[in-house]
Amino acid sequence: xxxxxxxxxxxxxxxxxxxxxxxxxxxxxxxxxxxxxxxxxxxxxxxxxxxxxxxxxxxxxxxxxxxxxxxxxxxxxxxxxxxxxxxxxxxxxxxxxxxxxxxxxxxxxxxxxxxxxxxxxxxxxxxxxxxxxxxxxxxxxxxxxxxxxxxxxxxxxxxxxxxxxxxxxxxxxxxxxxxxxxxxxxxxxxxxxxxxxxxxxxxxxxxxxxxxxxxxxxxxxxxxxxxxxxxxxxxxxxxxxxxxxxxxxxxxxxxxxxxxxxxxxxxxxxxxxxxxxxxxxxxxxxxxxxxxxxxxxxxxxxxxxxxxxxxxxxxxxxxxxxxxxxxxxxxxxx
Amino acid sequence: xxxxxxxxxxxxxxxxxxxxxxxxxxxxxxxxxxxxxxxxxxxxxxxxxxxxxxxxxxxxxxxxxxxxxxxxxxxxxxxxxxxxxxxxxxxxxxxxxxxxxxxxxxxxxxxxxxxxxxxxxxxxxxxxxxxxxxxxxxxxxxxxxxxxxxxxxxxxxxxxxxxxxxxxxxxxxxxxxxxxxxxxxxxxxxxxxxxxxxxxxxxxxxxxxxxxxxxxxxxxxxxxxxxxxxxxxxxxxxxxxxxxxxxxxxxxxxxxxxxxxxxxxxxxxxxxxxxxxxxxxxxxxxxxxxxxxxxxxxxxxxxxxxxxxxxxxxxxxxxx
Numbered sequence: 001x002x003x004x005x006x007x008x009x010x011x012x013x014x015x016x017x018x019x020x021x022x023x024x025x026x027x028x029x030x031x032x033x034x035x036x037x038x039x040x041x042x043x044x045x046x047x048x049x050x051x052x053x054x055x056x057x058x059x060x061x062x063x064x065x066x067x068x069x070x071x072x073x074x075x076x077x078x079x080x081x082x083x084x085x086x087x088x089x090x091x092x093x094x095x096x097x098x099x100x101x102x103x104x105x106x107x108x109x110x111x112x113x114x115x116x117x118x119x120x121x122x123x124x125x126x127x128x129x130x131x132x133x134x135x136x137x138x139x140x141x142x143x144x145x146x147x148x149x150x151x152x153x154x155x156x157x158x159x160x161x162x163x164x165x166x167x168x169x170x171x172x173x174x175x176x177x178x179x180x181x182x183x184x185x186x187x188x189x190x191x192x193x194x195x196x197x198x199x200x201x202x203x204x205x206x207x208x209x210x211x212x213x214x215x216x217x218x219x220x221x222x223x224x225x226x227x228x229x230x231x232x233x234x235x236x237x238x239x240x241x242x243x244x245x246x247x248x249x250x251x252x253x254x255x256x257x258x259x260x261x262x263x264x265x266x267x268x269x270x271x272x273x274x275x276x277x278x279x280x281x282x283x284x285x286x287x288x289x290x291x292x293x294x295x296x297x298x299x300x301x302x303x304x305x306x307x308x309x310x311x312x313x314x315x316x317x318x319x320x321x322x323x324x325x326x327x328x329x330x331x332x333x334x
Numbered sequence: 335x336x337x338x339x340x341x342x343x344x345x346x347x348x349x350x351x352x353x354x355x356x357x358x359x360x361x362x363x364x365x366x367x368x369x370x371x372x373x374x375x376x377x378x379x380x381x382x383x384x385x386x387x388x389x390x391x392x393x394x395x396x397x398x399x400x401x402x403x404x405x406x407x408x409x410x411x412x413x414x415x416x417x418x419x420x421x422x423x424x425x426x427x428x429x430x431x432x433x434x435x436x437x438x439x440x441x442x443x444x445x446x447x448x449x450x451x452x453x454x455x456x457x458x459x460x461x462x463x464x465x466x467x468x469x470x471x472x473x474x475x476x477x478x479x480x481x482x483x484x485x486x487x488x489x490x491x492x493x494x495x496x497x498x499x500x501x502x503x504x505x506x507x508x509x510x511x512x513x514x515x516x517x518x519x520x521x522x523x524x525x526x527x528x529x530x531x532x533x534x535x536x537x538x539x540x541x542x543x544x545x546x547x548x549x550x551x552x553x554x555x556x557x558x559x560x561x562x563x564x565x566x567x568x569x570x571x572x573x574x575x576x577x578x579x580x581x582x583x584x585x586x587x588x589x590x591x592x593x594x595x596x597x598x599x600x601x602x603x604x605x606x607x608x609x610x611x612x613x614x615x616x617x618x619x620x621x622x623x624x625x626x627x628x629x630x631x632x633x634x635x636x637x638x639x640x641x642x643x644x645x646x647x648x649x650x651x652x653x654x
Contacts, residue, residue: 042546055542154653155653157374157381158653251567253534256380302547312529
């Protein structure tokens with residue numbers, strides 16, 4: 001996997017501590033891979049692993065954005081509804097036939113999705129910072145708004161991409177491969193690499209972590225706290241838009257239930273990946289690993305013959321808790 | 335016979351209009367019918383809303399004195415309020431598809447005690463007798479499974495089948511039991527059953543994993559048209575040619591269209607039509623204007639939609 005390499009962009013001074021904490025999610029992932037191999041012979045096949053990682057792309061990319069919001073001390077519950085909303089608007093635009101040429105139409109749709117995603121994030125961020133309201137409440141509100149607007153746009157049914165040309169042009173973005181690597185996996189790698197660069201190597205990234213670890217200190221140090229926090233939500237919106245760009249070509253349609261509970265999966269991926277919910281720490285590659293873990297747990301359950309379908313949710317929950325406990329004990333030992 | 339009547343009720347209000355003509359002496363009478371249904375929160379309920387509004391319009395055109403009020407509610411509490419609001423306006427009849435039947439029994443009972451005719455649709459409370467409602471119209475969940483099972487047993491008697499279930503609720507269990515009954519005595523073998531939550535993305539995931547787990551699958555039964563979208567996409571991506579066909583159910587316009595067009599992967603669909611709310615409304619109005627006796631239970635067949643009859647069940651303007 002492409003993710004194992006850049007585990008520790010750690011500063012040399014505290015290398016030993018950071019190392020173990022950052023590596024913990026990858027150890028959990030390795031453990032799951034062993035468990036999966038025991039469960040089913042086909043588990044380790046390239047076909048299955050690429051399927052699973054490709055499938056995790058939506059949550060992984062959204063969770064990269066969530067890492068920004070959470071490490072800035074915020075929270076975004078609206079991402080699942082936002083996916084449905086942005087994807088619905090994108091499909092409606094592609095269907096509207098404003099632009100006759102399919103390629104230009106598609107490109108305009110892509111730009112539109114990114115702009116809408118950024119605007120949705122900006123709305124969340126501005127209400128949180130200017131309105132001085134708890135992010136939990138703000139994004140709970142916008143979660144309802146995005147979901148309601150999607151249901152209204154679709155009249156409760158489905159919004160389906162109708163143009164055959166656009167469909168065949170767009171389909172490879174989810175199902176295609178470059179040099180044998182499915183395109184969504186490349187999307188994950190690119191998004192995470194960019195996000196990691198910004199978070200660890202730029203001034204904005206350092207400001208973000210400073211605001212997340214102590215807002216007051218950051219303010220007294222002269223940081224533009226409001227702007228930094230708002231931008232984190234914009235990054236989240238952009239990540240949602242990127243996830244939408246992958247989601248639309250898969251089924252070519254959205255429904256009123258698209259993306260339900262994805263916000264919880266994204267937050268779980270972030271936490272499993274080693275980012276603290278209280279803010280101040282952000283681990284992009286850990287988050288991506290967390291998203292893989294979530295998807296692989298589901299995959300193992302389905303491939304194994306020894307778990308009743310009624311018990312899957314319980315065992316998934318237990319595995320996540322155990323993975324967290326393993327991480328904690330590793331972190332303490334260091 | 336019942337099937338024929340069903341065809342009339344759902345597809346053709348034209349036929350109904352012809353039936354209602356002789357009753358024109360009654361036309362001057364003023365009646366108010368309240369229709370309380372769940373808000374459109376997924377495909378099937380979106381279909382319910384569409385058909386309730388469609389049939390309401392048609393009925394009011396036929397009977398100038400008739401007023402049909404359609405109200406949608408997202409949850410049982412607000413639906414109870416909506417029913418009370420409707421009752422205040424003075425109802426002659428109530429057609430209700432409860433979001434959750436048991437919490438709504440009291441509200442329905444009040445309307446019935448007030449002397450209105452009550453038609454209950456699809457979801458029945460634990461005590462479903464004539465003390466709460468006059469007419470009960472519903473689809474047939476066990477039959478939805480049985481018809482699918484029988485079709486698979488007849489078309490491919492030795493098939494290896496994977497099943498994508500809905501959510502762990504009684505309706506889903508009834509469908510599974512019906513399916514088992516349908517394939518009884520044949521060589522059809524169920525390889526696996528997993529929950530797809532009546533959701534496209536979850537069904538896609540489950541199907542991908544089935545394809546990894548089983549080298550040879552003949553037939554997929556996913557009982558729901560929304561889930562079929564995800565299942566088909568997963569099969570197409572895997573480039574697997576062993577899967578002969580997929581049996582879904584409900585009667586969404588996309589799947590009915592595929593059946594109509596002779597799609598090899600979707601040769602049939604099993605009906606569990608959201609238009610049943612229209613059946614209840616038509617019967618209720620027939621009771622008011624034509625004094626036709628309609629009290630009792632009216633269980634729609636889980637009709638097998640094939641290429642030949644698909645046109646009857648195709649509503650291109652419906653959101654579902």
